[in-house]
Amino acid sequence: MFKTRITEMLNIKHPILQGAMQWLSRAELVAAVSNAGGLGIISSLTFPTAKELRQEIKKTKGMTRKPFAVNITLMPTARPINYEEYINAAIEEGVNIIETAGRSPKPYMKLLTDARVTVLHKCARVRDAKTAERVGVNAVTIVGFEAGGHPGMEDVTSFVRIPMTVDAVKIPVIAGGGITDARGFVAALALGAEGVVMGTRFMASKECNIHPQIRECLLQATETDTLMIERSIKNAARVLKTDFSQKVLDMEGKGATLEELLPYITGQRGKQAFEEGDVNAGIIHCGQVVGLIHDIPTVKEIIDGIISEARLIGKRLNDIGLFTGMA
Ligand SMILES: Cc1cc2nc3c(=O)[nH]c(=O)nc-3n(C[C@H](O)[C@H](O)[C@H](O)COP(=O)(O)O)c2cc1C
Numbered sequence: 001m002f003k004t005r006i007t008e009m010l011n012i013k014h015p016i017l018q019g020a021m022q023w024l025s026r027a028e029l030v031a032a033v034s035n036a037g038g039l040g041i042i043s044s045l046t047f048p049t050a051k052e053l054r055q056e057i058k059k060t061k062g063m064t065r066k067p068f069a070v071n072i073t074l075m076p077t078a079r080p081i082n083y084e085e086y087i088n089a090a091i092e093e094g095v096n097i098i099e100t101a102g103r104s105p106k107p108y109m110k111l112l113t114d115a116r117v118t119v120l121h122k123c124a125r126v127r128d129a130k131t132a133e134r135v136g137v138n139a140v141t142i143v144g145f146e147a148g149g150h151p152g153m154e155d156v157t158s159f160v161r162i163p164m165t166v167d168a169v170k171i172p173v174i175a176g177g178g179i180t181d182a183r184g185f186v187a188a189l190a191l192g193a194e195g196v197v198m199g200t201r202f203m204a205s206k207e208c209n210i211h212p213q214i215r216e217c218l219l220q221a222t223e224t225d226t227l228m229i230e231r232s233i234k235n236a237a238r239v240l241k242t243d244f245s246q247k248v249l250d251m252e253g254k255g256a257t258l259e260e261l262l263p264y265i266t267g268q269r270g271k272q273a274f275e276e277g278d279v280n281a282g283i284i285h286c287g288q289v290v291g292l293i294h295d296i297p298t299v300k301e302i303i304d305g306i307i308s309e310a311r312l313i314g315k316r317l318n319d320i321g322l323f324t325g326m327a
Contacts, residue, residue, distance in 0.1 A: 151236065
């Protein structure tokens with residue numbers, strides 16, 4: 001019922017995308033989102049090799065016949081990564097939607113367009129959205145300062161970034177950062193977005209494979225329980241506030257170098273935290289919207305709930321006269 005250029009382009013029922021989450025967006029979560037009518041996105045960097053990514057894609061194909069995507073995060077990493085290998089694995093497995101993030105996808109656009117892949121690019125600056133459009137991506141995702149993961153260095157919130165991006169590009173815009181329910185969904189559409197991406201909300205879902213203790217922390221967390229770290233290395237990240245992330249922030253405050261920070265911010269430690277349920281084992285990315293999350297529903301309950309409540313919001317807006325005089 002919410003038909004946008006995004007639902008048409010991606011061949012999905014609802015304009016709701018699941019944000020790629022390293023260690024978390026694996027076959028179970030991805031297939032659940034796609035089966036519920038959204039777009040599930042596999043995080044390729046969860047897998048140490050392209051071969052393992054390929055296996056996860058095969059597993060996902062066994063769990064859903066609906067479209068899903070693979071995310072290629074082009075960010076500085078401790079280990080060197082051959083991105084072409086990952087992209088080729090996805091293409092050869094028949095994935096026809098690829099999301100890039102973190103850096104301009106320009107070096108990979110020929111590879112992607114030759115394979116007739118639909119390219120989504122996620123970024124946190126309006127000017128990066130314009131660059132992505134110029135290099136030929138099909139749609140752009142813009143995330144605001146509230147977002148879990150990497151919301152950029154400019155501290156601009158979704159309410160400002162979304163309409164600015166919509167004004168700046170002609171391709172469809174997907175909005176992320178701070179969206180968890182029908183209110184955020186409708187607001188994003190009102191700002192001109194044609195789809196939304198949610199990370200933190202899907203992290204707190206039944207199909208997301210995290211330790212029950214981490215789930216409990218998410219349920220207890222309020223909107224002020226996140227921190228921005230890694231600013232000093234120009235890779236700002238919004239993470240759950242814990243003793244561990246506070247320590248990283250303190251180290252940055254005292255002028256720690258990248259080499260000194262690396263053992264703390266490495267993804268492997270985050271993996272350990274998710275698996276062992278120890279919030280102080282590593283960094284846990286998390287959005288401010290965690291303060292609005294009070295339950296652990298299934299993915300289908302999340303998506304169906306948003307769609308049905310969005311209708312009620314439409315009715316309420318109608319009742320207060322918003323649509324008066326419209327055909
Ligand atoms: C635990 C976690 C891990 C994430 N990992 C990645 C990642 O590997 N690559 C990426 O492009 N975005 C990553 N993100 C960002 C999400 O895909 C999404 O853009 C963001 O969560 C949206 O904001 P929200 O958390 O307010 O919904 C991550 C987010 C979270 C919460």
